[in-house]
Amino acid sequence: MSDRSRAAVWTGRLGVLLVVAGLAVGGWVGWQVWGTDVVAQRTHRDLVERAERAWGRGGTAALATEHGRLSAVVRIPRFGKDYAVPVLEGTSDEVLASGFGRVTDGAPAGGRGNLVLAAHRVTHGEPLRDMPSLRPGDEVVVETAAWTYTYVLDTGGDDLTVPFTAGWVLDEVPRNPDGGVQPAQRPGQRLLTLTTCAELFHTDGRLVAFGHLESRERTR
Template identity: 55%
Template sequence: MAASRRRGVAFWVGTGLVVAGLAMLGYVGWQFFGTNIVSERRQRDAVERLQRDWREPTVGQAVDAGNGSRDGTSGGTAEPVRLGDALALIRIPRFGDGYVMPVFQGVEDDVLARGFGHFEDAAGPGEKGNFALAAHRVTHGEPLRDMPSLRPGDEVLVETRDAVFTYELDTDPRDLVVAFRDTWVVDPRPQNPDPDGVRPPDQPRLITLTTCSELFHTDNRMIAFGHLVSTRAK
C-alpha cells in the first residue's frame, strides 16, 4: 500500500514538472516569437496610420519652411505629444531600405512593445539638446537587434509631419555599454563620468540610441551617440 502511494505521488509530481516545463517553453516561445509577430503587425499599422494622419491638414499648424519650426530652433511637432502617442518615424539605412519604425512618447514597457520610445524629458526631433530613444533588441519586433552593426558615419533619419531630420552617428555602439541606472547618457548634454570613456560630439543637437547590450536578458545598455547634420522641410 505504501509503495502504491509513493508511486502515485511520484506520478503526480512528475506530471506537474512536465506541465511546468511545457509552460516555461511556451512562455519563452511567446517572448521570442509570438511578441515579434504581434509587435511587427502593430508597428506596420502605426507607421501607416501616422503617414495617413500626416496627409491630413492640421488646424493652427504654422511651421517655417526654412528651419522646420515655429520658434527657429527646428523641431517637427506642432503640438505637445502625449504619453504613448506616435510622434515620428525612424529609418536607419544600415538596416535596409525597407526599415521604418514608429517612435512613441515614453519608454514604458507597453510603449516599447510598439516601437521606439522617446524619453519624455528629452529634446524633440531636431531640437537643441538630446533626442534620446530606446528600443528592444530582442522580442517585440526587435527594432534594434542589429545595433552592434552600426558604425560612426551611419545615418539615422527621423521624419515628422513637417520635416526630415538626418542625424549622423559619431560613436560605435560596441564601445559604450552602461548599467541601466547610468542615466547620464540621456541627459541634454551627456557627460561620461569616465574621463577616458566614450562621449558625444560637441554639438548642440544630439541623438542617443539605447538598447539591451545582449540578446538575452541584461540590465546593461548599449549606447550610440550622434548629431544632427541636416533638416529638410516637407
Template identity: 60%
Template sequence: MSWSRAATRLGLALVLAGVTVLGYVGWQTWGTTWVSQREHAAITDRLEQAWAADPVDPAEPADPADPAVGGGVPEGAVEVDAGVAEAIVEIPRLGADYRVPLLEGTSDEALAAGIGRFTGSAAPGGVGNLALAGHRVTHGEPLRDMPALEPGDEVVVTTRDAVHTYVLDTGGDDLEVPLTETWVVDPEPVDPDGGDVVPAAGQRRLLTLTTCSELFHTDDRLVAFGHLVSSEPRRAL
C-alpha cells in the same frame, strides 16, 4: 496509491510545468515581437494617413522645438493605445524596410509599440539631445542588431513637417553603461569618468540610442551617439 503511480503523476506534472514555462518563454521571445511588429506597421500607417490629411503649409517652415510636457498631442502626432506617436524612425543599416514609430516616453506600453523618446529630451531636429530607447529582444526588438551599427551610419527621423537625418559618431557597441548612468541622455552628455566614447564636440543637435547590452535580462545598456546633419522639408506623398 502505489509509488509507481505517484511517480508517473509527478512526472506528468513536471512535464506540464516545463511545457508551460517553454510556452511562456516562447511567447515573450517570439509572440510579443510578432504582435508588436504588426503594431509598428499599423502606427506608421496611421501617422502617414494623418500627415496626408493635414499636410504641412510650405509657407510655415518647420520649427523643431521641445514640446511642452502635458501640452496635449503635438502637431503632426497621433494618439495610439500606447500614448502619442510623433515620428517614424528609419535606420538603413538595419534594413531597407526598417521603419519603426517613435512614441513619446519610455513606458512599457510605448516601448512595446515602437521606439520611445525620453521625456524632456529634444524633439526630432531640435536643439539638445534626442534620446531614444528601444527593446533589443521581445516586443518588436527594434534595436536587436544595435551592435551592428557603425560610425557614419544614418538614423532618419521623419515627422509630418521634415526629414531629420542624424549620423552616428560612435558604434552600436562602443559604449556600455549601467542602467543608473543617466548622463548619456542629458541635453549635453558628458561622461563623469572622462571616457573617450562621447558625442561629437561642438554639436548642438544630438542623438542618443540606448538598448539592453544583452539579448536577455541585463541592467546594463548599449549607447550610441550621433548628431544632426540635415533637416529637409518632408515631401507629401
C-alpha cells in the same frame, strides 16, 4: 494499497505536473521570444501606415493612438530599406512594446539638446537587435509630420556599454564621467542618443550610440 503502490502513484503524478510546468514555461518563453515579435511588428506597420496617411493629408501634430502619442517614424538605412519603426512619447512598457520610446525630458526631434530614443533589442519587434552593427557615419532618419531630420552617428553601436543607472547619457550634452566615449562637448548642439539592452537576454547593461543632426528637409 501498499506503500510501494502509493509511492508509484505520487511519483507518476509528480511527473505529470513537472511535464505540464515545463510546457507552460516553454510556452511562455516562446511567446516572449517569438510571439511578441509577431504582434509588435504588426503594430509597427499599422502605426507607420497611420502616420503616413495622417501626415499625407496635411496633419501636423503627433497622433493619439491606443499605444501612446506617436510623434515620429525612425528609418535606419543600415537595417534595410524597409526598416520603419514608430516613435512614441515616453518609455513605459506599453510604449516600448510598440516601437521606439522618446525620453520626454530630452529634446524633441530636430531640437537643441539630446534626442534620446530607446527600444528593445530582443522581443517586441526587436527594433535595435542589430545595434552592434551600427558604425560611425551611419544615418538615423527621424521623420515627423512637418520635417525629416537626418542624424549621423559619431560612435558605433557597441562602442559604449553602461549600467542602466548611467543617467549622464540622457543629459543635454552627455559627458562620460570615466572620460571615455561621449559626444563632442559643445553647448547648443542637436544630438541623438540611441539606447538598448547590451545583451540579447536579461541584462543590466545598456548599449549607447551618439550622433548629431546633419540636415533637415520638409517631410511633404
